[in-house]
Amino acid sequence: MTARLSLYRKAEQELYKLDGSVKGQFYNFCHNFREDPERNGLRKKKLKGDSRIWSARVDHDYRALLTPIGVDADGTESWLVIAVRHRKDVYEELQIAVNRVTGEIEFVDLAVVGDSALRRAGITLTPTEPEEPTPEPTPEPEPELAVSALLAAYDAGQLRELGVAEQLIELALTVTTSGELDQLLEGAPLLSKDVLYGLAAGMDLDEVRKEITAPVELDHRPDPDDFATALTRTKVTTVDDDLRQIIEEGDFRAWKVFLHPTQERIVRRHYKGPARASGGPGTGKTIVALHRVKHLAEQLPPGQDRPILLTTFTKNLTTDLRLRLASLLEPKLLARVDVVHIDQLAARVLGENTAPGHAKQRVYDHLALNEMRQLLAELDERRWEAEFLLEEWEQVILGQSITTRSEYFKARRAGRGRALTRPERNHVWKLIEQFTARLDQLGVETWGQAAERAARFEIERAAKIRDRQLLVDSDDSSGMRYLGYRYRHIVVDEAQDLRPAHWKMLRAMVDTDLPNDMFILGDAHQRIYDHQVALSVLGINIRGRASRLTLSYRTTREILAEALRVVDPKGKSLKVSYDDLDEGTDTLAGYRSVLHGPKPDFVQYGTWDDELSGLGTTLKTWCEELSTDDNGAPLDPSGRIAVCVADRDMVSQTMYYLASKAGITCAELTKDGPKGDGDVHVGTMHRFKGLEYQRLVIVGASDGIIPRTNVIERYRTEDPLRYEREQRKARSLLFVAATRARDALTVSWHDKPSPYLPV
Numbered sequence: 001m002t003a004r005l006s007l008y009r010k011a012e013q014e015l016y017k018l019d020g021s022v023k024g025q026f027y028n029f030c031h032n033f034r035e036d037p038e039r040n041g042l043r044k045k046k047l048k049g050d051s052r053i054w055s056a057r058v059d060h061d062y063r064a065l066l067t068p069i070g071v072d073a074d075g076t077e078s079w080l081v082i083a084v085r086h087r088k089d090v091y092e093e094l095q096i097a098v099n100r101v102t103g104e105i106e107f108v109d110l111a112v113v114g115d116s117a118l119r120r121a122g123i124t125l126t127p128t129e130p131e132e133p134t135p136e137p138t139p140e141p142e143p144e145l146a147v148s149a150l151l152a153a154y155d156a157g158q159l160r161e162l163g164v165a166e167q168l169i170e171l172a173l174t175v176t177t178s179g180e181l182d183q184l185l186e187g188a189p190l191l192s193k194d195v196l197y198g199l200a201a202g203m204d205l206d207e208v209r210k211e212i213t214a215p216v217e218l219d220h221r222p223d224p225d226d227f228a229t230a231l232t233r234t235k236v237t238t239v240d241d242d243l244r245q246i247i248e249e250g251d252f253r254a255w256k257v258f259l260h261p262t263q264e265r266i267v268r269r270h271y272k273g274p275a276r277a278s279g280g281p282g283t284g285k286t287i288v289a290l291h292r293v294k295h296l297a298e299q300l301p302p303g304q305d306r307p308i309l310l311t312t313f314t315k316n317l318t319t320d321l322r323l324r325l326a327s328l329l330e331p332k333l334l335a336r337v338d339v340v341h342i343d344q345l346a347a348r349v350l351g352e353n354t355a356p357g358h359a360k361q362r363v364y365d366h367l368a369l370n371e372m373r374q375l376l377a378e379l380d381e382r383r384w385e386a387e388f389l390l391e392e393w394e395q396v397i398l399g400q401s402i403t404t405r406s407e408y409f410k411a412r413r414a415g416r417g418r419a420l421t422r423p424e425r426n427h428v429w430k431l432i433e434q435f436t437a438r439l440d441q442l443g444v445e446t447w448g449q450a451a452e453r454a455a456r457f458e459i460e461r462a463a464k465i466r467d468r469q470l471l472v473d474s475d476d477s478s479g480m481r482y483l484g485y486r487y488r489h490i491v492v493d494e495a496q497d498l499r500p501a502h503w504k505m506l507r508a509m510v511d512t513d514l515p516n517d518m519f520i521l522g523d524a525h526q527r528i529y530d531h532q533v534a535l536s537v538l539g540i541n542i543r544g545r546a547s548r549l550t551l552s553y554r555t556t557r558e559i560l561a562e563a564l565r566v567v568d569p570k571g572k573s574l575k576v577s578y579d580d581l582d583e584g585t586d587t588l589a590g591y592r593s594v595l596h597g598p599k600p601d602f603v604q605y606g607t608w609d610d611e612l613s614g615l616g617t618t619l620k621t622w623c624e625e626l627s628t629d630d631n632g633a634p635l636d637p638s639g640r641i642a643v644c645v646a647d648r649d650m651v652s653q654t655m656y657y658l659a660s661k662a663g664i665t666c667a668e669l670t671k672d673g674p675k676g677d678g679d680v681h682v683g684t685m686h687r688f689k690g691l692e693y694q695r696l697v698i699v700g701a702s703d704g705i706i707p708r709t710n711v712i713e714r715y716r717t718e719d720p721l722r723y724e725r726e727q728r729k730a731r732s733l734l735f736v737a738a739t740r741a742r743d744a745l746t747v748s749w750h751d752k753p754s755p756y757l758p759v
Helices: 009-016 020-035 115-120 156-162 166-172 178-186 190-200 205-216 227-233 241-249 251-255 261-268 285-299 315-326 342-352 365-379 386-398 405-410 422-442 447-466 500-508 557-567 608-626 648-660 720-738
Strands: 003-008 054-057 062-071 077-086 095-098 105-108 236-238 275-279 308-311 337-339 361-363 444-446 470-472 480-482 489-492 518-522 546-549 601-605 641-645 666-670 673-675 680-684 693-698 741-750
Touching (some): 003 009, 020 062, 020 077, 062 227, 095 166, 166 178, 178 190, 190 261, 261 285, 261 546, 275 285, 285 308, 285 518, 315 337, 365 422, 386 447, 422 444, 447 500, 557 720, 557 741, 608 641, 608 693, 648 666, 648 680, 693 720
Parallel strands (some): 275 546, 308 337, 308 489, 641 693, 666 680
Antiparallel strands (some): 054 062, 095 105
16 A cells, blocks of 8 residues: 545545445545555546645546645555545635644535625636536626625634634625525535534624634644644544445434534543533534543553443433444444443342342332322322322432431422421321332332432442452452442433432442543433432532533524424523522523524324324425435435324324335334334334434324323412423423424424424
8 A cells, every 4th residue: 555545524425425336436446546646547636726636536427636645654645535526516726724723624615605605706616627618608697786794794804713714704704695605604614614604693703712613722823734733633534444334324324423523622621520511402412422432431541440331311312322332432442331221220230239039120100100099099198199209209208318207307308399397298208108118018119219229239339449348259269359449430421310319329330539430411401300410419529520512513593493492482492491400500591503404394284193194295205305315326214214202102103004004114212222123213202312313203292292281280270380390391301302303303283282382
């Protein structure tokens, strides 16, 4: 090999969209170029506009654009492929440079910029391989009306300071519509795109500087001619055999693990204790979690036998995390990471501390609720509702590891709504004692009980570690070793859903004296369970080590605007505050998207059958659109489209209709991930936590279904605070569902719409 090839991210994105035969020709081109960059068949030549860009022949119609980076000590040439496109789209005016802010290599692609914007900026593109001239006369351009520039409030110096690519500055200052801006930024470097979209979305200069430019800015001015150093700062992919599989699987897979440069500093930062990153949907929390694990795994010292834990609340999200992490880590590093959902981790701890034959069966809360109702019926107890007592037990007694009546009398009940007098607490305590005795007789326990027991076992284990207690190695009676912590690092995704007992267990599993012990990601606005938590009370101090992710890279401005109205239809969403897991408050202030796309569709039907019929029509259209690329080459649409419903009954009805009447194959989203290999995923709103799809339909968003009026309406007068909490939880659930869509969202209902919908 006499040359080394790397692939610029934009070139990789272009390859996703090319016909399979062209991709095959590109792999052959790479092989030939690496063997001999001067091979005659490559027809390598410089562009006239920028002598640092070369064009080389992939096949009769397609060209690779490359730039030389330098020559290694062993004489190997290093080249960067910056674009792969049809020869008619290769122009002399394309340019490459080192960004003055980030120090990264930037390719400025004017081939996708609209004619009107180019004309106003006085730019004419010259094809490197002009087509045969056509005899038809070129019509004179119509005179343009004087229209204010979209970014008229800014000047070239300000854009330059924020990091906009030099070749785009004058063009950006001439665009007059959001459509023109979209065209300009389609091929723009990432920082330029974020800055210009941020300004167009209403961010002021200071906000853009703080949230977009500062996180990626170097502490010194880079050398504009040092491309070798610039390459080390640039996200590139090495051209090798593994690249073929990535490109052939398409951009959705790559996009699901793409780390935005503004998030990278959070991922790589060194923390002296627990740290937290919060952010709204689409801000990349899960991506940050995955790359944080990757970074920590790469930093593990040799011989380190304590793995890294990646955990979250829902089982199907854990499955998704494991699959995504596998595409980021080599098998040796992946083996050092324990990806397990939090209740499974608790069950593992209990298994280690329970004698054979003495394990209890764990049951979900709805079965425990039935037992509580049965107990109250037998006692003819009408003063308390079963739901209230079960939540008091889960949130207060188990949540604070309360074991005695006197402790319960002193317990804090923040967020519980209804106040209790001392005699009332005494009465509640007696009922809960009878209830837990009933569960014990049945040989069952709830997952909340299991978490609390696991936490106590781990706290005892941590105490032994601090006391430097020795263990005898059973395989070798002469060997002695100290008991150690289970993990060196813990990363938690969707942190807002964990119980207090979960946090106590996790805190005891990792050494508090080591740096980077816990890394926590969550969003209080997506809390869909009633687990009230204050991390500092549980021994997890994140003060001074908390950061916010405010820019959405998944949810478009159009989808985000409607989703925010779900959280608060009065238009005050950015001011609505939620607890931030640490006795403070968090809002969506400053949360915005830099992406642009079609507006969500809101569709009303007369009946449920009509709605299912409309769903079938929508899905058929989407499947057809996603089954081929822009050039007509076949693509696999499976796993890119999803249908979200309110409950399990609607899942069954929807899947039956789609399979039997619409001819659409489905896979049900279960706690273990998608069940089946159908094209369209169908699941309840709870199953969509942390997941994302290119296109999503929410069906059955009708009044009485979202929220279930018969479930929460009784609290309106009996317990107003509880009623507001249930309303907020239901709104959060719909908010989560709506923000799972990347490119397109449709929401439908039959009869009357849900009161939460912005219609």
